[in-house]
Amino acid sequence: MTKIINWAILGPGKIAKKFALGLEHVPNANLYAAASRSLDKAKDFAEEMGADNAYGSYTEMLNDPEVDAVYVATPHVFHHEHTLLCLKHKKAVLCEKPFAMNKEQVKEMINFAQKQDTFLMEAMWTNFLPHFKYTSEIIKSGKYGKVLSMEADFGFNAPFDPESRIYNKSLGGGSLLDIGIYPIFAALSFLGKPKKIEATAEMTKTEVDARCHATFTYPENVKAELYSFVDKETDVAATIKLEKAEIYITPRFHNPSSVVITTPTDSFTKEFGVTANGYNFEAEHVGEMLRENRKESTDMTFAKSLELIETLDQVREKIGLEY
Incomplete structure (x- = not known):
């Protein structure tokens, strides 16, 4: 059983x-x-x-x-x-x-x-969603050539309240750690660790970032432009341009979603038939890991988490955000 x-x-x-x-x-x-x-x-x-x-x-x-x-x-x-x-x-x-x-x-x-x-x-949780895994596999396969550029955003409009979790520095407020983590994780997943990181931010009275814009630069001048906002609604979409196609993850890219692939001769939408809210995939994975008596995920590894937090630390340093 x-x-x-x-x-x-x-x-x-x-x-x-x-x-x-x-x-x-x-x-x-x-x-x-x-x-x-x-x-x-x-x-x-x-x-x-x-x-x-x-x-x-x-x-x-x-x-x-x-x-x-x-x-x-x-x-x-x-x-x-x-x-x-x-x-x-x-x-x-x-x-x-x-x-x-x-x-x-x-x-x-x-x-x-x-x-x-x-x-x-x-x-x-996004790491375990079918559309995210599909996009990662398509890019890594080289089927459509090398990545030329990437853009991803995540923004919502939260009224300024210095006591709220979003704006309170003592609760880790700001856009970067709350939602900017999603575009950054997507860039790390699809393109890997960047050669260079540049970042700017608009800070609030509570000394957290209301807006953050990070540019990751890769070999051959490939760039990922990554945006997060807590004072502005955005599409929450991701676009990856490759030599032979453009991949568009429909809004909201961090949620269960669909993928549109456009080539010079064709365009098609890949649906994944996810009916639950998507949190089930990570929970199911953890269950599998525990039944196999594993102490570390085979997918969301410690190495991935360390790379992600190291990158977030580097962006924080660039924008002067200290907790």
Whole structure:
């Protein structure tokens, strides 16, 4: 019999609800528990999303022997602390992106997971979406020649509120870590590590970036132009131009989506028939990893997460964003 994975959610907020909805489409997965610093909040979440148990303490939930895996969904600045807490209790961890605030924290998390011989993975859910995997494979195959350029954006308009997670520096606010991570991850996935990084930003009164524009330069002067905004709506699309075709990932490129490939003689749209919200794919992958007794993902590897946070650190340095 295939083992049922009992999932627990640490930090029952907006993103946690999306994960819980995705989990409903995962075979042999159960939303077992939710924990918050507020028992009432945990109970409300458990009732709404169908979790079996609610805890008003993270440690109390982690002491429950029935918990197999924990989805850490607290704000960015707490990812490091809460991941270490889960690993201390030898619970498998899927930690929401960004993995942590900087490379040093990520390295500590990985080292501790290895020391504890316990599974850990960054929840970069886009990495597991069928359209994203398809695009990556098409580019790497060389079927349409070399990449000539790439452009990707992610923007939404959040009213300025210095206390909100989006604009509060003490909560890791700003566009880069929250949503700029998606265009940057796409560039790393499709083109690899850049030779050169340039970046500019428009900062808020709270000293976080409302807008960020990064340019990644690759050999033969191939460039990726990457944009993020928390004060402006954008299409949230990605375009990759190759020698023999243009690949357009329809809005919103980080969500389950479709891919339009245009050549000089033809244009076709590749659909993927995804009916769930997409969070199911990463959860299903973690379940597979746990059943195989793996301590590191074979897909969203530690190396990928380290490369991503290292790149984010470099962009932060360029725009003068310090936490």
